[in-house]
Amino acid sequence: MSATSRQRLGWLVPLIPYLWLLAFFLVPFAIVLRMAFSHADTALPPYAPHFAGFAAIGEFLAALDLDNLRLLADDALYWQSYLYSLRIAGLTTLLALAIGYPLAYAMASAPKSWRGALLVLVILPFWTSFLIRVYAWIGILRPDGLLDAALMGLGLTREPLRLMNTEAAVLIGMVYSYLPFMVLPLFAELEKLDRSLLEAAADLGARPWTAFLTVTLPLSIPGVLAGCALVFIPAVGEFVIPDLLGGPDTIMIGKALWTEFFSNRDWPLASAVAVVLLVLLVLPLVLLQRARLARGGAA
Amino acid sequence: MGQGTFAKRKASPGSVRRAFQPWNDPQARPLVEFRNVTKRFGPVTAVDGLSLSLYPREFFALLGPSGCGKTTLMRMLAGFERPDSGAILLDGVDITAVPPHLRPVNMMFQSYALFPHLSVADNIGYGLRREGLARPEIARRVAEMLALVKLEGLGARRPDQLSGGQRQRVALARSLAKRPKLLLLDEPMAALDRKLREATQFELMDLQSTLGTAFMVVTHDQDEAMTMADRMAVMDHGRLVQIGPPDVIYEAPVSRYVAEFVGDINVLEGRVSAVEGDLVRVESAVAGPLELDEDAPGFALGDTLLVGLRPEKIALSHDEPAQGLNKVRGEIWDIGYLGDVTMIQVMVGGEGGTLLKVALANRTRRIERPFAWDDAVWLSWDVEAGLALAP
Numbered sequence: 001m002s003a004t005s006r007q008r009l010g011w012l013v014p015l016i017p018y019l020w021l022l023a024f025f026l027v028p029f030a031i032v033l034r035m036a037f038s039h040a041d042t043a044l045p046p047y048a049p050h051f052a053g054f055a056a057i058g059e060f061l062a063a064l065d066l067d068n069l070r071l072l073a074d075d076a077l078y079w080q081s082y083l084y085s086l087r088i089a090g091l092t093t094l095l096a097l098a099i100g101y102p103l104a105y106a107m108a109s110a111p112k113s114w115r116g117a118l119l120v121l122v123i124l125p126f127w128t129s130f131l132i133r134v135y136a137w138i139g140i141l142r143p144d145g146l147l148d149a150a151l152m153g154l155g156l157t158r159e160p161l162r163l164m165n166t167e168a169a170v171l172i173g174m175v176y177s178y179l180p181f182m183v184l185p186l187f188a189e190l191e192k193l194d195r196s197l198l199e200a201a202a203d204l205g206a207r208p209w210t211a212f213l214t215v216t217l218p219l220s221i222p223g224v225l226a227g228c229a230l231v232f233i234p235a236v237g238e239f240v241i242p243d244l245l246g247g248p249d250t251i252m253i254g255k256a257l258w259t260e261f262f263s264n265r266d267w268p269l270a271s272a273v274a275v276v277l278l279v280l281l282v283l284p285l286v287l288l289q290r291a292r293l294a295r296g297g298a299a
Numbered sequence: 300m301g302q303g304t305f306a307k308r309k310a311s312p313g314s315v316r317r318a319f320q321p322w323n324d325p326q327a328r329p330l331v332e333f334r335n336v337t338k339r340f341g342p343v344t345a346v347d348g349l350s351l352s353l354y355p356r357e358f359f360a361l362l363g364p365s366g367c368g369k370t371t372l373m374r375m376l377a378g379f380e381r382p383d384s385g386a387i388l389l390d391g392v393d394i395t396a397v398p399p400h401l402r403p404v405n406m407m408f409q410s411y412a413l414f415p416h417l418s419v420a421d422n423i424g425y426g427l428r429r430e431g432l433a434r435p436e437i438a439r440r441v442a443e444m445l446a447l448v449k450l451e452g453l454g455a456r457r458p459d460q461l462s463g464g465q466r467q468r469v470a471l472a473r474s475l476a477k478r479p480k481l482l483l484l485d486e487p488m489a490a491l492d493r494k495l496r497e498a499t500q501f502e503l504m505d506l507q508s509t510l511g512t513a514f515m516v517v518t519h520d521q522d523e524a525m526t527m528a529d530r531m532a533v534m535d536h537g538r539l540v541q542i543g544p545p546d547v548i549y550e551a552p553v554s555r556y557v558a559e560f561v562g563d564i565n566v567l568e569g570r571v572s573a574v575e576g577d578l579v580r581v582e583s584a585v586a587g588p589l590e591l592d593e594d595a596p597g598f599a600l601g602d603t604l605l606v607g608l609r610p611e612k613i614a615l616s617h618d619e620p621a622q623g624l625n626k627v628r629g630e631i632w633d634i635g636y637l638g639d640v641t642m643i644q645v646m647v648g649g650e651g652g653t654l655l656k657v658a659l660a661n662r663t664r665r666i667e668r669p670f671a672w673d674d675a676v677w678l679s680w681d682v683e684a685g686l687a688l689a690p
């Protein structure tokens with residue numbers, strides 16, 4: 001390729017990320033969106049209507065309908081699953097924050113030579129398959145499993161806790177799995193905090209706890225928000241953990257989606273579930289971002 | 300402190316500044332006392348058995364190269380470091396074990412350490428809120444502080460919307476807002492450019508004399524220390540080498556270290572050949588016989604002695620000066636024109652001899668200078684110009 005033709009293609013370089021997003025995000029999403037307004041059919045692929053070229057686009061659009069969305073609104077199962085997912089994800093986020101903040105704080109306050117090792121310890125679980133780690137929790141939580149054996153062996157409890165297949169088991173599994181996503185952004189935020197700010201606070205008469213509340217905490221808010229978003233968003237759609245550790249009453253929306261798609265072969269309904277989930281998650285984020293931009297612009 | 304025999308000096312100018320000399324008054328009660336304080340960091344002794352008294356209303360400067368322990372000394376006073384041994388007293392009360400938030404001492408940090416999430420007014424009011432003052436009182440004091448540092452109208456800004464000089468003023472206002480008995484300033488001018496630094500030095504001096512707060516400045520910049528301080532201390536390896544008013548430190552340094560750290564100095568080695576009352580005669584290998592007007596009881600005939608000469612105290616001429624013993628022939632090796640002065644390096648004692656620096660004040664606007672490279676010249680100085688220093 002000559003230098004001039006290389007220059008001529010230079011404009012392509014900044015386009016690459018957009019092409020990537022177009023090919024692997026926008027187009028698949030358009031397909032899912034279109035499916036959400038179709039209806040199930042015993043065909044291949046198992047939905048109708050089919051797109052038969054732009055000549056027949058009028059008929060194609062007319063054949064689309066809102067039946068799936070109506071079903072989602074009417075059938076209590078779905079909106080209860082959405083609410084339950086939001087609840088579990090919310091609890092997971094709060095618990096992960098309650099455990100992750102002190103953890104990240106301790107890591108950031110540790111001597112510099114330790115921090116790398118501590119960071120590796122947080123990331124270490126990722127070396128093992130996620131599924132295997134969730135299965136390991138079954139071994140720990142099941143009746144007469146490791147946890148019961150340990151507690152009863154120590155004489156702390158007399159009978160099995162019966163944690164398996166409960167909401168508590170789901171929460172334990174979720175918090176365990178998502179904790180690193182909370183710790184890492186918090187650690188990054190707390191580590192870059194200038195220690196002299198805390199000295200200045202102490203110098204001006206702030207007790208250690210007051211200095212934390214008035215300096216450390218407000219300055220770590222971006223890390224808190226990032227960590228919460230990183231935990232909450234995937235937690236809402238989580239399917240594996242409730243399926244393996246939860247009971248029959250823990251129906252999260254991810255599980256409902258899985259069932260519609262694979263067991264019922266109702267692709268359009270599954271797509272509708274996914275689209276509504278996406279809107280539920282994206283809308284608050286967009287609003288948050290706009291609020292942040294508005295605040296930054298005013299300052 | 301220093302080498303006993305050299306500590307006593309004839310020159311004791313001091314009094315040219317003001318009559319303020321509490322350190323010479325045995326009745327004066329010190330505001331701060333360090334009593335034999337030692338602080339180690341692992342194998343490094345940062346502060347080594349140091350004793351020091353500061354007085355109310357004093358402007359005190361701690362001067363030394365980086366790593367000499369001056370910052371550690373200040374941080375111990377603020378409460379961020381605990382001495383390994385010794386005691387620190389404030390107003391006669393032992394504060395060695397008092398945590399920083401309970402000390403009536405405030406500090407201006409080198410990095411300013413302004414809270415980036417708070418407005419200028421909230422930064423300045425931070426310490427007042429911790430005292431639990433009522434809102435209107437805080438607002439009043441903050442406004443007063445903003446006026447004091449000439450930042451009226453900027454209270455609502457955030458630190459990142461200020462210039463470096465403005466940020467420095469906010470840091471100063473914040474550290475003064477609680478009306479501390481003693482203000483610690485850690486390299487307060489380090490982040491300012493030269494012009495602003497000079498202006499700020501004088502403002503800081505004005506502010507200090509208006510408020511009557513004792514100031515302790517840590518700096519590695521001797522000009523800054525000399526301009527502002529009533530007294531300054533030169534530190535080296537965790538010890539105070541010399542302490543006194545800036546002019547005494549400059550004109551009567553106790554050691555070669557102090558003489559070389561504060562200002563420029565030429566050093567000639569020689570041997571004492573005669574002592575006649577106040578006059579010491581020195582035989583120098585490169586400069587021949589020299590005379591010093593020094594009250595130096597420690598010197599005996601035959602002792603090796605260093606003669607210190609400040610560059611501005613040497614006169615330069617083409618012809619041999621008529622009188623005096625302190626005159627040396629030399630050849631000009633280098634001329635550096637600095638605007639206000641011209642620095643001339645003169646080789647004395649032929650090739651391989653000693654280079655002496657001479658500072659000539661440029662008193663006229665003439666561009667053509669009387670001296671040029673390779674000129675053979677005479678250097679001469681008064682008997683009172685030379686300093687006897689221990690080798």
